[in-house]
Amino acid sequence: MFDLIIPFYNSKTLFDTLASIAYQTDTDIPIYLIDDCSDIDYSDVLDFYQKTLDIHYYKLEKNSGPAVARQFGIDHSSSPYVMFMDSDDVFSCPDAVIKVKDYLLDEHDMYVFNFAEEIPGGGVEFHENDRIWLHGKVYKREFLEKHSIRFNDTYKNEDNFFNQLCVLHEPDLCYYPECLYIYRSNPESVTRRDNYAYVFDGFPFYVYNISEAMRICKEDHCDENLISYLGYQVLVTIYFFIIGYIGQRDISEILKYAKSIYQMTDFSLLSDEYKDNSIRNEIQYVLDHGDFHTLLGNYSFDDYLKELGE
């Protein structure tokens, strides 16, 4: 009913991820392990699980990043639905697979389950109704194929690109409040290692991927309102991000893609209330994360929009 696609590169936690599938009450799902040209030999792990799990192992000829590996997984699998799992994450309970299968009988285009993020000390933070991460989401293959939705070849924020493409194509989307997936705390993971650097280095990818998603959706004649609402929201996020780095880091690349987003955003379609809320929400986010310095710059939001429009 659904394929589980697990891309990985030199993962030391693949055993744990597969353990979370092997202890399911229902283990009858095809698992596509897409090895992104790792240096590690996984034959031990594969041998261990081969008897209990339906594993399809592929090794890419060159390291290409998680997006390419995931798309490879989609292209080489065939079930009506696909779900992704990172090689350091796990299902939250032994009934996760059977629950997903039950929900899939409703035949929605896209399913969004809650997921939990591990925090130090064994606790978790729950993410509800998320539209950015791939965690806890299931996609109907027919929907992806109908709209030619595919991962691009970027290394970072590729998940956001993919999800925005999906959402802007207006799937029959269903949110389920159940938490079935755990984003585990792995200090070795790409997104965790030197997190601060990852955030800054990853930000141009974020802006680029959003602008790409908007461009493709414009070409596909998706709803202009949805595209503009996304564009404005992202412009606000970019603004609060860059004011913390003005004069300290090179933000020219970010501004280049931000200009592209600006051009694709039809401001006349946006309500004042939405614009106001976007800024309020972002300020709240900044405050919640303690980045107060970003609120103290002399660079106003109006100046920023003016500059993008020039």
Place this chain on the structure above:
Amino acid sequence: MIDIVVVDREGNLEKTLFSILQQTMREDISVIVVSNKAHKIIPHFQKKLSIQEIVMKKATLGEMRQKGFDSGSGEYVLFIHSGDVLYDAFSIFNLYRIREDYDAVIGSIFNYSDGRFSSYLVGNLYRRSSIKKHSITFLPSESLENGFHRLLWMSGTSFVFSDDYIYYATSFFSEEKEYELVLKDLLIVLKLAKKRKYDKAQIAMVLYDLLLYFAYWYSNNEIETSLIFKELLGQVIQEYQYYQDFLSEEGRTWVSSMYQNNEMIDSIYLKQLFHCKEK
């Protein structure tokens, strides 16, 4: 540190270890597998979890549990049967976060006890120092796990219940013969409790709980009982009739709150139990 003692009853040990590996608190867990044979899979898990394996070829379940308990040094201990799994990745965290100063945190068993049964050993978090302080040990005879838990309760330990499902049982006893063992164990630990001069009100609570437990069982199962079972139940009821005067109203309410439809059970099925004994 939390010790998880896995008593291998020829269940699927792999599944049990997989579920421990999922725990968000896995770095604070030390696993002790007690089995009657060596397992080839253990080395695979030793790369991921702190695991010690103890092989006891001819030991009883009671001896295996005791060995498992004695072989650890963690502040808390949890018992699990091989083949069973922890309900989800938060199971240990959900017990640990409400531990406060209690001697034990009692977890619900997903597919068995929808209510708050206090009868089972598995899926509970025990404070090691409390068990040692009261010299609570497992009965060495081949038996169920209830004796340990009930003796601990009679000793006056403090419990708190977790609202979360903790344990997912794949195999539970349902044979009447095993219920006979529950009663036999109870009568053995009751002797110990008397000898140790445990508080009578506390003993009364445990006896009342056991009778309610059987009343609950009766209410859900139309099963013919054996003569031995009736005889043993008769002995327990006799003991309860002596201790019931010591049962406080608060204790009665607390115990009955653990059972669904407690008022109904209390008024109808408990009477039926007594009636059964009189017959």
